[in-house]
Amino acid sequence: MSVITGRLFSGSQAACKAFLRGNSNNYIYILRRPDGRPFYVGQGAGPRVFFHENEARHANNWKTNDHKLNVIRSIWQSEKALTYEIDFISDDQNAINDRETELIRTFGRLHDGGCLTNRAPGARSLQEASPFSKAKHAETLSGSPETDPERTTLNRFVLAIAPMRSSVLKPLRRSIVPKATQKNRENFPQSLRQAAALAASAAASGVMLSDACTLPRRVEVDGVKGFVENGVSCDILVSGMATVAFASDPLDETFQLSAQQAKSVCNLIGFRKCIDLGLLHDQP
Template identity: 45%
Template sequence: MVEFSGDQLSVKRFLRVHAGKFYVYVLSRPDGRPFYVGKGMNGRAFEHEAEARRNHPVGESNPFKCNVIRKIIRDGAAVLYEIDSVYEQDQQALCLEREAVLISKYKRLHEGGVLTNLAGGLGSMSGAAPFSLDRHAATLSGEPENNPDRAILNRLLQGIGPVSSVPVKPVRQMSRVLPTEPHPNPRTPSLRCAYALIASASATGSRLLPETSVPRAFTYQGVDAIIENGVSRDLIKAGMASLVRSNNPHTESFRLSESQIDLLVGLYGKEGLVERGLL
């Protein structure tokens, strides 16, 4: 069903012939594996690469996608573009349906697939992530309708993996942000702590290299976020990172050594970090 595929220049020429029409597009890695499916018209397919090249994570709607694009560019390769299908202006519903079909086909990273998409297509009809079906759990790890800031951060975490309680919270919804001190009791490395580090690294475009410092606080889709007090304490006590202290807990960061990166890889998996553009 593919209408056209190629590099950015050749696909731009193809789309000029179809100006004003809707289309479904697929962005792929150099080896041909898709990493993003979208819909749009005119130059929409190319806005993602332009956004990633600006390298301004505060305004990025999907850091996983942008980090993958930056990794492709760092490796001296190029994003592959595919125009899956083209639709007239009165066929927008068909365009949306086709987008959802492709997302379902390739699956998102947190579903065991290859796509960095956070949403499943067809807007709210398909749901933004798979862990928000239970409305009770939605308050902690899903997308509470009455708390948009929490929903935005939860969506970021759901793109990483399922958690029973999200380790990153909106700053303005925390009664007090405490300086990080190691927990007094023994702590072992955990996936919940790993998710917190991955979330901050993803949102800030931090590559997981030895001596990388991952900030405790970051901004995602306009929401000021911070790794919560207990998780910060656990990270240090479990030896998952070294604390870079600050007089202001909002400007603390977590430095990762080579062995601590190896620990993160062991907890989360190398493939998952590579697919999100962090390694």
Template identity: 35%
Template sequence: MGDFVNSREIADRADLAQFIAASGGGPHYVYVLRVPDGEPKHGGLGTPFYVGIGQGARLFAHEEEARDPLRYSAKVETIRSIWAKGGEVVRTIDSVHIVEPWDREEELINSIGRLAEGAGPLTNAQTYARSVKLNGIEVRKYAADHAESGDANAIPAKFKLRHTRLMAGPREPLSRTSVFGKIYTVVEANPGVTGEDLIGLLKAVDFSGNKSAYTQGGQVSSSWLVGYIEGGYFRGDRHHLQDYKAQ
């Protein structure tokens, strides 16, 4: 169960930590980022443009992302537009929870509406994927990848880097605690590892603090890992992984 509040505005990291502690300690929370237009909407002041769940300083991660000139998305461009007009993002907490509140996030996204669907102002990139578990591992939007095998640990046949030997770089992620940062750290410690073996190593990494993992116990599906490994290798705004070059 969550402790629902009337969208408490958060000034800075210290304010966030104090509020979470005063609300029972969480550690999880649902947050809403808003445009500073003073409009009273969806339980707070300011038109919402992004809804998410997180813990720790996740609330501030999107502004950090917007400071990276190589990152592009509707969310990032909204933040930059706010800054360009001399404003600041309005950060609000909707509710605080003991476990990750996927249902509350889904409820808010559906009630406010996504810009991509013409249903509302939210820049959230994806529609909400309902909870689906295989062998106790949350797979959500990757359920179809594991439907045939019925095993969340099975590596999807579409994995392009299964036999590719990898090394870290050329670009280091901004944070070592992000998903890309954790993958980078493992590859850095294991230069020459193949994509297939990398998935095995990453199974021992705790991703419970990373919202996109949709995991409470730390276990993640192989398909989820494949998406991030390929993203770190192929995406032009990432390039955290590259072909192995013997020193």
């Protein structure tokens, strides 16, 4: 078995290509933000480490990780560049899997309070039903039954943004979608739940929250079509966290946010978390 480990390389994409030239073994890589914080850990061979920026150039037609793509795009929009790091090279797949899992556990994923956009906890766990324990899964978002993978996908996406006790996104297969423009109460305070729903729409749509913006009520996450559920949509309207634009089809309703309202969403989610999600630019 041949193993090389540690920070073997750190630098630009071009320099990383030169470093990997001629390497035939698998490797572990880390993608880092301009401030040095990691946002994705992966494994691969050949040019695999460079695929992510190519994915980010498309409108997620490949149904890949939205949070990861948003971080890459936010880095580009701030006119900065990713840092590529090669941490581990080996011809032993078990060693590769172990190192990937170790790094993901060390840095932590977004829903664990960490900074990684990874969905799975490592190569050995790619088939896990969720990125958190089944017990915790059952206690959050009113549960995510194993028999409802579409709901699980949407709930998992939201839990990477903020802890929730009830769903804010629902699968589109549910046939009745009430209008959010019909107020269900006269007064209601702004809340983290409302902010999470808006942030989820922004993250799924690749919209930044750095200025005034329009967010769709209809979302798609990892190929699952869904929408911002009615209760939280009405609460957003009543609380003044956003204006809901009328549409004859409720699924075509949009949330209109001023720059101040977008800032209020980020304040509730946390500005650092919004940067981690790619909803705000990295700070200089």
